[in-house]
Amino acid sequence: TMAHRRRGVGVGRSSGPKFSKKAEELKAMSAESAMETVKKLEVKITDFAKKHKSEIQEDPALRQKFLQMCAPLGIDPLLSKKGFWGSLLGMGDFYYELAVKVAEVCVASRSRNGGIISVAEVKNILSQRGTKFQLAGQSTKKYSRDDIATAISKLSTLGGGFRTVKVGASTMIVSVPTELDSDHMEIMKLAQEEEGCVTVNTVRQETQWSEERAKRALDLLLSQGMAWLDMDRGVESYWFPSVWKEGFGMDDA
């Protein structure tokens, strides 16, 4: 926040009542102007939402941009179905329903992918089923991968172990409490570059890790069912169903 930055410019470092009074004044001023700026921005955003309400409801890309504008201001237009934003945009139900459907797909697929699945695959499954959602009183099939990620972020604030993780350029949804650290994510990213498959050797080549470290991470992923083992003519490789499936012709965002 602005108040913080001001402090770094030497305010509060000098001693003396005159300086500290000035410091307090400046702090108060900058806090006040920060508040004013935020209020002005809120007004702008609210106006924007009112003016472009139907576009926000109908166009997933614009919707995403709008949400991105709101986030730094701490505005959450999806927070409730009722209240100001709920009445204005009517999007609360949509994200809630989407989150429920996405969660169902994730849970149903756990036995084959260990509880990690790409947003792209979830979208594909829902599209194939022809799933529709109510958005602002209309039935729609038009939603984006970003919408899915947003819906999941709503779920995680409600608890339940659902969260999104980035693997390379993709977003995956994890629906199990398994703790995945950066080593695991790194391995999955490598798998993504190799059609869903890695070996201990390829992991070590790319990361310079010890054999022990590579194996430890791979074994965890295997034990969780996120990786399956392929033993072919004496060579062991690890395949990730969630990454492998992503390589199938998925529809676009």
Add this chain to the structure above:
Amino acid sequence: MVKSDFEFPEFYNFPPFFTIQPVLATREKQLHLWRELILRYHTAYKIKTLIVHDCPLWKNTNLGRELDSTDISIIMNDLIESGHGEWEDLTTSTSTSTSAVHTRCRILWRTPQQLASDIYEWAQVHGFGGGGVCTVYELHSGEDVHGMSFQGADEELLRRGLEVLEHQGKCTMFQGDTSSEDGIKFY
């Protein structure tokens, strides 16, 4: 069912499908998928018996992967245990050894228990409950059984399902002039 191009499941092109998984939970899923594949394949092509060393499913040439004989045994045992497979040949003994060599497995798309409940449900819906009678022939080839799991079923298999029902007290069998005219009275 008409013989048509069989649609292999996605997993059939997933290399690890051909390695029996070391992690138990994953292995369970894998065996379930293999069971489904075996049943669907044999039903689609109306093959009643799986001959272990001849089965084309164990090898995916395009993928460059195949199951070894230990893997195949595991899959076959799982199939048998599920009730969807039965060995047709028992032990064989030669002059030097007696070993259980199973090569021929009867494929049961529906287990006798499943057939029994399917038949009974059909009977209730079609008003045979409470004393209604139909013949064995009508069960596998009658007009009213279109789409039922036992439509076109092997008579021997059908009878096994009916035995289960009899055992449960849900029907009694009685002889007709010919075996296909044998009757079933439902309760």
